[in-house]
Amino acid sequence: MALAQARAIYQQKLPLVNALVFTLEQEGADDETITNAINEQFPGFARGQTFYTCVLCDHREFGFGNNPAPLRQQGRCCEECNLEEVIPTRISMVQAEAELAANE
Numbered sequence: 737m738a739l740a741q742a743r744a745i746y747q748q749k750l751p752l753v754n755a756l757v758f759t760l761e762q763e764g765a766d767d768e769t770i771t772n773a774i775n776e777q778f779p780g781f782a783r784g785q786t787f788y789t790c791v792l793c794d795h796r797e798f799g800f801g802n803n804p805a806p807l808r809q810q811g812r813c814c815e816e817c818n819l820e821e822v823i824p825t826r827i828s829m830v831q832a833e834a835e836l837a838a839n840e
Contacts, residue, residue, distance in 0.1 A: 757798055790814040
């Protein structure tokens with residue numbers, strides 16, 4: 737299966753998985769119960785994914801998470817923080833390094 741095809745399937749299932757997680761959390765289910773329910777309804781979807789708390793915004797998420805460096809050296813960050821904080825910081829760092837190299 738091509739990467740683009742796999743990514744499209746993942747993006748298609750994600751809202752359904754999030755809805756299931758929300759419903760089960762409202763019912764007071766624990767992380768293991770939620771993960772088992774995801775595996776039952778969406779076989780293979782949760783492989784390697786876990787619950788984590790974003791180290792930048794403290795929001796609880798289910799998934800792989802993202803590397804929060806250079807803002808934090810440990811933990812995982814959510815997709816929103818990755819897009820709004822981490823990536824712009826990385827871009828700014830690369831631009832600053834390029835400016836320094838150009839001025840040498």
